[in-house]
Amino acid sequence: NLSQRFQDIIKKLTGKGKLSVEDVDAALKEVRIALLAADVHLSAVKAFSQNVREKAVAREILESLTPGQQVVKVVRDELTEMLGPGTGGITVSSYPNSLMLVGLQGSGKTTTCAKLARIFKKKGKSVLLVGLDLKRPAALDQLKYLAKQEGIPCFAEQGAGAQATTQKAQEYFRAHHFDLAILDTAGRLHTDSDLMAEVKAVQDTFRPAESILVLDATTGHVALSVAEEFKRWLDYDSIILTKMDGDARGGAALSCRYVTAKPIRYFGIGEKTDDLEPFYAERLASRILG
Amino acid sequence: IARRTPLSSSQWEELQVLLLEGDLGPELAEQSLENLKASLERDATLEMALANLRAILLSLLPADEGLRLVNPPAAILFVGVNGTGKTTSIAKLAHSMREQGRRPLLVGADTFRAAAGEQLQQWATRLGLPFIGHEIGGDPSAVVFDAMEMAASRGLDPVLIDTAGRQHTTHNLMEELKKIKRVLGKKKAGEPQEVLLVLDANAGMNAIAQAQVFHETLGVTGLILAKFDSPARAGFLFSIARQWQLPTKFVGVGEKAENIRPFSAVEFLDQFLS
Ligand SMILES: Nc1nc2c(ncn2[C@@H]2O[C@H](COP(=O)(O)OP(=O)(O)OP(=O)(O)O)[C@@H](O)[C@H]2O)c(=O)[nH]1
Ligand SMILES: Nc1nc2c(ncn2[C@@H]2O[C@H](COP(=O)(O)OP(=O)(O)OP(=O)(O)O)[C@@H](O)[C@H]2O)c(=O)[nH]1
Numbered sequence: 001n002l003s004q005r006f007q008d009i010i011k012k013l014t015g016k017g018k019l020s021v022e023d024v025d026a027a028l029k030e031v032r033i034a035l036l037a038a039d040v041h042l043s044a045v046k047a048f049s050q051n052v053r054e055k056a057v058a059r060e061i062l063e064s065l066t067p068g069q070q071v072v073k074v075v076r077d078e079l080t081e082m083l084g085p086g087t088g089g090i091t092v093s094s095y096p097n098s099l100m101l102v103g104l105q106g107s108g109k110t111t112t113c114a115k116l117a118r119i120f121k122k123k124g125k126s127v128l129l130v131g132l133d134l135k136r137p138a139a140l141d142q143l144k145y146l147a148k149q150e151g152i153p154c155f156a157e158q159g160a161g162a163q164a165t166t167q168k169a170q171e172y173f174r175a176h177h178f179d180l181a182i183l184d185t186a187g188r189l190h191t192d193s194d195l196m197a198e199v200k201a202v203q204d205t206f207r208p209a210e211s212i213l214v215l216d217a218t219t220g221h222v223a224l225s226v227a228e229e230f231k232r233w234l235d236y237d238s239i240i241l242t243k244m245d246g247d248a249r250g251g252a253a254l255s256c257r258y259v260t261a262k263p264i265r266y267f268g269i270g271e272k273t274d275d276l277e278p279f280y281a282e283r284l285a286s287r288i289l290g
Numbered sequence: 291i292a293r294r295t296p297l298s299s300s301q302w303e304e305l306q307v308l309l310l311e312g313d314l315g316p317e318l319a320e321q322s323l324e325n326l327k328a329s330l331e332r333d334a335t336l337e338m339a340l341a342n343l344r345a346i347l348l349s350l351l352p353a354d355e356g357l358r359l360v361n362p363p364a365a366i367l368f369v370g371v372n373g374t375g376k377t378t379s380i381a382k383l384a385h386s387m388r389e390q391g392r393r394p395l396l397v398g399a400d401t402f403r404a405a406a407g408e409q410l411q412q413w414a415t416r417l418g419l420p421f422i423g424h425e426i427g428g429d430p431s432a433v434v435f436d437a438m439e440m441a442a443s444r445g446l447d448p449v450l451i452d453t454a455g456r457q458h459t460t461h462n463l464m465e466e467l468k469k470i471k472r473v474l475g476k477k478k479a480g481e482p483q484e485v486l487l488v489l490d491a492n493a494g495m496n497a498i499a500q501a502q503v504f505h506e507t508l509g510v511t512g513l514i515l516a517k518f519d520s521p522a523r524a525g526f527l528f529s530i531a532r533q534w535q536l537p538t539k540f541v542g543v544g545e546k547a548e549n550i551r552p553f554s555a556v557e558f559l560d561q562f563l564s
């Protein structure tokens with residue numbers, strides 16, 4: 001099993017008194033395999049390996065008293081840095097404002113909207129949940145149900161087109177003097193230019209403090225192009241990594257960080273509205289390394 | 291190594307990238323390339339390598355097979371982790387079954403998630419098909435029991451059972467699925483006739499872990515690969531096939547009722563290597 005291979009390499013490395021460049025390269029090969037098995041995109045794996053190698057073959061590492069431990073530390077520190085900044089959470093600098101959640105189908109947007117709404121309500125803000133998924137059967141019912149459960153007002157109207165509904169939602173938000181609108185959008189493929197243009201129009205209307213890419217922790221190599229395309233269309237501000245309560249290693253997060261350097265704000269860790277945990281880079285680094 | 295193998299090292303690199311970026315996984319990619327090396331002559335071209343690679347990967351997949359249903363009303367249980375496309379896949383399959391002259395029953399046995407029952411019910415209304423469900427918070431096994439009764443009394447077949455998404459790592463939720471399966475078997479011997487695991491084509495290696503646990507828990511009879519209209523290539527399917535010989539029966543290629551088709555190993559291979 002792959003993570004056992006990596007553990008064995010670590011043991012070998014830390015057990016050795018002296019390290020050669022060849023030893024480091026052998027270890028880095030195992031690190032690359034571990035990262036690929038964790039769903040980190042090949043391009044990100046190569047870049048990461050190169051960064052680590054430059055640092056790990058430095059004289060002071062190889063000639064130190066515990067070179068093996070030093071190399072492992074370089075791997076962990078470099079991964080943590082690439083995943084950083086270190087801690088998460090969302091800060092909205094001024095009100096009234098909005099947050100917009102976007103992403104692929106089924107990634108956890110609607111559920112995460114309710115989770116964020118709960119957090120901001122707890123901070124004393126008046127929150128309006130806004131349902132802009134007019135396509136998926138019962139999407140608005142889903143958001144309305146969660147909103148009711150949290151005691152949070154919800155604008156969720158079916159029947160008009162995307163543009164008209166967005167306008168109407170904004171008018172409602174302003175007329176009732178809410179602090180924060182949290183916008184739930186329909187799932188979409190990054191390759192669907194009509195749908196990407198549609199969500200860009202929502203962003204142009206609301207100008208949210210943060211456009212958040214909601215990314216399923218099980219996402220594979222496609223995460224790289226998802227990050228690139230969502231950045232190209234929306235220049236999104238941050239990421240929330242969902243379904244971390246499963247056993248997906250979450251390497252997709254590193255792929256996204258590699259191409260866009262947008263901060264990760266939270267981990268989704270379950271289906272309930274309090275199942276949102278602030279992001280910790282070290283924690284994700286350990287998980288990705290297995 | 292570059293001197294001993296027929297292809298140039300940059301061409302081997304190209305093949306490695308092709309496999310890894312398609313989510314084949316590092317282990318199976320390495321193994322496949324080793325087998326490929328062994329299968330090639332000294333003067334082999336990249337074209338020959340691709341042809342051999344195609345054969346190697348194709349041999350990992352079981353023969354194409356559709357639903358195996360006898361004795362109506364036949365129950366089909368749909369399972370999988372959160373958000374993979376279970377509910378939508380049921381709607382699509384029900385639509386195609388009705389086009390084929392069958393009379394499917396849509397069963398809302400996801401009594402946990404907000405508006406899950408409504409979602410399937412709205413699909414049923416849209417498609418003009420019968421639906422049965424209970425209140426949120428109800429016992430999914432009770433829904434399933436009532437559904438089999440309804441199907442028998444009204445001559446509906448097959449019975450398509452939607453279940454709540456769940457992580458395979460959550461023990462009590464996997465136990466809940468076992469119970470649903472037991473209740474079905476008690477109500478009518480031999481049911482469910484199919485247990486279909488719905489996988490998200492955008493997933494990476496975790497799909498393999500999902501397949502393992504759902505299969506060990508329930509005995510999966512087939513896979514549905516949803517969201518294959520994504521550019522993701524779902525290479526994990528090869529690992530799953532190699533380890534447990536689970537056939538992929540259907541592929542979802544969009545969000546509309548008609549966006550589902552029977553799986554073809556040859557078509558899947560063409561797309562994977564394109
Ligand atoms: N286990 C787990 N499930 C989650 C998490 N976040 C969301 N879910 C579940 O994932 C499934 C999909 O969540 P939704 O909120 O409907 O996803 P969505 O992105 O709004 O889906 P679309 O609107 O169809 O694109 C549901 O079953 C949720 O309960 C999480 O952090 N952990
Ligand atoms: N592009 C695309 N989207 C799909 C496909 N199948 C399902 N979806 C979308 O994926 C999202 C989730 O689908 P659901 O059917 O609700 O998934 P689920 O597995 O029932 O989700 P839970 O019950 O919450 O676990 C919805 O937005 C669907 O429209 C597909 O083949 N292609």
Ligand SMILES: [Mg+2]
Pocket residue numbers: 109110111133139184185186187
């Ligand atoms: Mg949604």
Ligand SMILES: [Mg+2]
Pocket residue numbers: 376377378400406452453454455
């Ligand atoms: Mg569902």
